[in-house]
Structures are given as structure tokens and as C-alpha cells.
Amino acid sequence: MKRAIYPGSFDPVTIGHKDLIIRSTKMFDEVIVAVLDNYRKQSAFSVEERVAMLELLTKDVPNVKVKSFSGLLVDFAKQENANVIVRGLRAVTDYEYELQMAQTNRQLNSEIDTVFLTASADCSYISSSAVRELALFGGDYSGFVPKEVVPYLQKRFDGLN
Numbered sequence: 001m002k003r004a005i006y007p008g009s010f011d012p013v014t015i016g017h018k019d020l021i022i023r024s025t026k027m028f029d030e031v032i033v034a035v036l037d038n039y040r041k042q043s044a045f046s047v048e049e050r051v052a053m054l055e056l057l058t059k060d061v062p063n064v065k066v067k068s069f070s071g072l073l074v075d076f077a078k079q080e081n082a083n084v085i086v087r088g089l090r091a092v093t094d095y096e097y098e099l100q101m102a103q104t105n106r107q108l109n110s111e112i113d114t115v116f117l118t119a120s121a122d123c124s125y126i127s128s129s130a131v132r133e134l135a136l137f138g139g140d141y142s143g144f145v146p147k148e149v150v151p152y153l154q155k156r157f158d159g160l161n
């Protein structure tokens with residue numbers, strides 16, 4: 001059984017994240033989408049909301065599980081018996097951060113490897129931070145997020161702009 005972890009903040013989940021989840025499920029027997037629960041990082045959505053969004057949009061994909069984690073990613077991966085971490089690369093600007101993270105994780109646990117999937121061209125400019133900004137200032141974010149995420153954004157941001 002080849003099990004992979006797809007970690008992230010998912011604050012909120014975008015169509016780029018969804019695209020990577022679906023593509024990963026075709027490469028691995030099981031994909032655990034791991035939502036970072038970081039008390040030090042201010043997030044727009046609670047970890048429970050982020051898990052709920054991801055569960056909603058993957059409910060028809062049998063080999064996906066959504067879990068939250070805190071602490072080190074490699075420790076969570078080991079606990080879940082996953083030896084592959086999946087990350088997306090949108091542009092060269094992602095590369096430096098991703099390389100550093102992949103190498104750090106490999107230093108911490110050499111049995112866990114990171115694989116990178118290139119973002120689909122139509123998603124490569126999309127980010128959670130851009131979605132939050134659009135939502136805050138009344139921009140149209142509907143093409144950036146899966147439809148299941150729209151009510152969460154409306155609840156969180158409507159009335160603030």
C-alpha cells in the first residue's frame with residue numbers, strides 16, 4: 001500500500017489544491033490531506049472549518065482521508081505510515097521555500113521523500129492568500145475555489161467589505 005501525505009494550511013482550499021489532491025489519488029493507493037493546526041499562525045479559518053471544507057469536496061473520492069496535525073510533518077507522516085510527501089510547485093518563486101522544506105524533512109527522516117507536482121497551468125497563479133484578499137475587499141473569488149468553499153468564505157468575509 002503506497003500512502004502519501006499532502007500537507008498544507010488550506011486557508012482556504014483552492015482549485016489548485018483540489019487539482020493536486022485528485023492527481024495524487026491516481027498515483028498513490030491512499031492520500032492523507034494533512035491540515036496544519038498551528039496555534040502560532042493566525043488563520044482565517046479554524047482547523048475544524050478547513051478539515052470540513054476538504055472533507056466536503058473529497059467526499060466522493062474513496063482513497064482520500066483528511067486529518068489535522070500539529071508539530072513536525074515528518075513525525076505525522078511516520079505516525080500515519082506514509083513515506084511520501086506531495087507538494088505542488090506553481091512557479092519558480094515556490095522552489096526555494098519548497099526545496100528548503102524538502103531537504104529539512106529529508107534530514108529529519110531520510111525514509112520520507114518529497115515529490116513535487118507542477119500546478120496545472122490554469123491554477124498556477126492561484127493562492128489562498130489571494131483568495132482571502134479578494135474576499136476581504138469584495139472581489140470575485142468564485143473561479144479560484146471549489147464551489148463547496150464559497151459558503152465558508154461568505155460566512156467569514158461578507159459584511160467586512
Ligand code: PNS
Pocket residue numbers: 007008009010036071072073074100101104105
Ligand atoms: O500550505 P503551506 O502553508 O505552504 O504548508 C506548509 C506546511 C504545512 C507544509 C509546513 O509549514 C509544515 O510542514 N509545517 C509543519 C512543521 C514542520 O514539519 N516543519 C519542518 C519543515 S521546514
